[in-house]
Amino acid sequence: xxxxxxxxxxxxxxxxxxxxxxxxxxxxxxxxxxxxxxxxxxxxxxxxxxxxxxxxxxxxxxxxxxxxxxxxxxxxxxxxxxxxxxxxxxxxxxxxxxxxxxxxxxxxxxxxxxxxxxxxxxxxxxxxxxxxxxxxxxxxxxxxxxxxxxxxxxxxxxxxxxxxxxxxxxxxxxxxxxxxxxxxxxxxxxxxxxxxxxxxxxxxxxxxxxxxxxxxxxxxxxxxxxxxxxxxxxxxxxxxxxxxxxxxxxxxxxxxxxxxxxxxxxxxxxxxxxxxxxxxxxxxxxxxxxxxxxxxxxxxxxxxxxxxxxxxxxxxxxxxxxxxxxxxxxxxxxxxxxxxxxxxxxxxxxxxxxxxxxxxxxxxxxxxxxxxxxxxxxxxxxxxxxxxxxxxxxxxxxxxxxxxxxxxxxxxxxxxxxxxxxxxxxxxxxxxxxxxxxx
Numbered sequence: 001x002x003x004x005x006x007x008x009x010x011x012x013x014x015x016x017x018x019x020x021x022x023x024x025x026x027x028x029x030x031x032x033x034x035x036x037x038x039x040x041x042x043x044x045x046x047x048x049x050x051x052x053x054x055x056x057x058x059x060x061x062x063x064x065x066x067x068x069x070x071x072x073x074x075x076x077x078x079x080x081x082x083x084x085x086x087x088x089x090x091x092x093x094x095x096x097x098x099x100x101x102x103x104x105x106x107x108x109x110x111x112x113x114x115x116x117x118x119x120x121x122x123x124x125x126x127x128x129x130x131x132x133x134x135x136x137x138x139x140x141x142x143x144x145x146x147x148x149x150x151x152x153x154x155x156x157x158x159x160x161x162x163x164x165x166x167x168x169x170x171x172x173x174x175x176x177x178x179x180x181x182x183x184x185x186x187x188x189x190x191x192x193x194x195x196x197x198x199x200x201x202x203x204x205x206x207x208x209x210x211x212x213x214x215x216x217x218x219x220x221x222x223x224x225x226x227x228x229x230x231x232x233x234x235x236x237x238x239x240x241x242x243x244x245x246x247x248x249x250x251x252x253x254x255x256x257x258x259x260x261x262x263x264x265x266x267x268x269x270x271x272x273x274x275x276x277x278x279x280x281x282x283x284x285x286x287x288x289x290x291x292x293x294x295x296x297x298x299x300x301x302x303x304x305x306x307x308x309x310x311x312x313x314x315x316x317x318x319x320x321x322x323x324x325x326x327x328x329x330x331x332x333x334x335x336x337x338x339x340x341x342x343x344x345x346x347x348x349x350x351x352x353x354x355x356x357x358x359x360x361x362x363x364x365x366x367x368x369x370x371x372x373x374x375x376x377x378x379x380x381x382x383x384x385x386x387x388x389x390x391x392x393x394x395x396x397x398x399x400x401x402x403x404x405x406x407x408x409x410x411x412x413x414x415x416x417x418x419x420x421x422x423x424x425x426x427x428x429x430x431x432x433x434x435x436x437x438x439x
Contacts, residue, residue, distance in 0.1 A: 007195060010188040011115055015071060017184060018109055021177045025102050025155070026063045028170055030056045032161040045160075049153045054101065062101045070094045070109060074116050084121060088113060088130065092137055099141055105155035108178055110138040111185040118192050254290025256362040258283050260326035279327075286325040311338040311346045315353055319371065328361055332371040336380070340430075348406040349382065349428065355399045356384040356424045364388020364422050375430065382426040391418030 033056045036042045046052065054062075073091050078084040095109045114134050121127040139145075146152060155174070159167050261283040268276045305314035312334055319330045341349070353371060360366040366388030373382050394400075400416065403426070407414050412428040 007119065007188065007191050010184060010191055011112075011119065014112055014115060014181065014184050014188065015074070017177070017181050018112060019067060021106055021108065021174075021181065022063050022067055022098065022102070023060075024177065025106055025174065026060045029102070029155070029158050030059050032159050035161045041161075045157075048160075049157050051151045051153055053153055053158070059101060063098055066094050066098045066101070067109070070098070070112070074112060077120060081121075081123065081126065085130070088117065088134070091116075092134070096141065103153050103155060103158065104141060104143040104146055105174070106178065107138060107141040108181040110134060110141065111181065114138075115185060115188050118189065254286050256358045257286040257322055257325040258290075260328065260361055261286070264327045279325075282321075282324040286321060289321070306343075306346055306350060311341060311349060314350060315371075315373075318350070318354055319357065322357055322361075326361055328366065329368045330357065330371065331368070333373070334371075335374045338373070338380075345410060345428065348410055348412075349380070351406060352382060352403055352424075352426050353384065355403060359399050360384070360386035360388055360422060364390065366421065378430045380428045380430055382424075382428070384424045386421045388421050390421050394418055 033053060036045045037056075070091060073087055073094070076087060078087055091113045092110070095107070095113065098109060099105075099107050114131055117127060117130055117134065121130060143152065143154065147154070156167070156171070159170055162170065261279055265276045265279050265283070268279065305317055309317060315334065315338075316332070319332055322328065323330050338346075338349070353373075357369055357371070360369045364386050366386035369384065369386045371382075371384050373380070375381070394416065400414075403424075404414050407426060407428065410428055412426060414424070414426050416422065416424045
């Protein structure tokens, strides 16, 4: 039996025990009254009790019928307090009439009403008041109190029909049953008190867990707010780095082309004015394109060439424009079709080639740059070499740092050296499948 089912079991035991007690008292009383009648000693009995008893056949009908009505009322569950109070009054009325039928020899049914109140009346304060009121009624139903104001036939007088020994035995059984009912009621009350204590402990435990969870939630919220602040700072730093990379790659590339082209114009202006004009037109185109790329970078857009062309065509266009504006010879060979890359990958490939050419012209003073792009199984290899001054002691600058950052996002690799000119090798993992080698 589960712990939760035990109070209900004890209450049902009380109900059955009260039924047994009422049947016992009723049957013994009916038998004794019938005995007076059959033995023609009814007159002496009436002279002794000075009151007409109830007809014997009515006793079991009334007592059992009223007790069944009491059980029916006890089974009704009332949600409203007023309904519960009305039900309790009706139950006490039925108990009064059962006790009257039994000549107030037994009033233990009141304990059933108290047990029902303890079990189903939720408000603690009002429940205690109601239980106290029922206990007052229980005390007032005492035979000795009532017999002082109203003539009542005692159970001993009814059972005087039996011999002294039998009468003592029957009264002893009644007392045992009455005590047993009291013991079961006390057991029920203890069980309910323990259940309430356990419930309070459970509620206290839940409150403690809730408080702990709330504390953990507050700490988590604080950490989340701190993380949000850190994320905001990281996002700001990432955006600043992005703008720095984009402006460096676009504006730096354009300015390098403009400076180199202007240097060439200075040398050509006296000897070849027409060529100088053409050179200046190319420089103007590079400047306009640079302004456009800077604006697009600020708006977090892709390079303008990649918006209108595929990656391979955009690279070729960028290198041809650089050749025209700077006069630097750029030799390029792009073996794969460069199809299947996503936008981020295309941006990285484009910027690496663009930055490498810019660095070769600006820092290496090169007049020839070689660009070779090929595929080796699942890697795209980019090899860029110039014939500039090179660098024996390489100090990583803005351009190389940004190249590494871009490649790191794609799980790629970057290596470089400046022994004879400057050489850059970049490797980018290919995530797409077999690609056509030609357009």
